Amino acid sequence: MDVPDILLSYFSFRLRFSSYAQDQFEILLPLACEWAEVKEKVALENGVPLSSAQAEDAKRVGVIHPERVKIFAVPQIPIPRHPILRSAAEETQLITPATDGLTLRYGIFIKSSFLNDRRLIVHELIHTSQYEKLGGFLPFLRKYLMECITIGYPEAPMEQEAIRLSMVICADSKS
Numbered sequence: 001m002d003v004p005d006i007l008l009s010y011f012s013f014r015l016r017f018s019s020y021a022q023d024q025f026e027i028l029l030p031l032a033c034e035w036a037e038v039k040e041k042v043a044l045e046n047g048v049p050l051s052s053a054q055a056e057d058a059k060r061v062g063v064i065h066p067e068r069v070k071i072f073a074v075p076q077i078p079i080p081r082h083p084i085l086r087s088a089a090e091e092t093q094l095i096t097p098a099t100d101g102l103t104l105r106y107g108i109f110i111k112s113s114f115l116n117d118r119r120l121i122v123h124e125l126i127h128t129s130q131y132e133k134l135g136g137f138l139p140f141l142r143k144y145l146m147e148c149i150t151i152g153y154p155e156a157p158m159e160q161e162a163i164r165l166s167m168v169i170c171a172d173s174k175s
Contacts, residue, residue, distance in 0.1 A: 028145075029138070029141060031084060037137060039109070040104040043107025043108060044107045049069070054069075057121070061122060062132075062133070066125075071108045071115075076111065092145075101123065103127035105136065108128070130144070144156070
């Protein structure tokens, strides 16, 4: 298979998957919201509040309520147990054993070995800001997940915003 054939296969897959996603997305979305809300509670109950420096970063990226944010250090980022959600997470590569951070509104899961990674925490705080701007779980997950399904992770615009802005903010503090 030469390069044009590989690209054609990739884009053909994306179109089929996108068409499938359009039909199935409204079924998956409530399950994803329910899972996210439950896991946010776990992070909020077990996590620690932002340090003063992290709270400043949160304000800098537009988090309206940094006092609500808690960071929960875990050995591995939680992966949904529900078979449909687990399959979707694997298919999109959104949550894998290699995932280092996951934001569920005000609850941020950070892999323990990355707890002092400022860039990662700022990245996750940008997602908290996106949750706030969009109005919570349903609107955030509707937009974020659809971008990841149709465009791909990490090329999705919301993910790119978090990548780009976290790099800028962390670079600014070094100068």
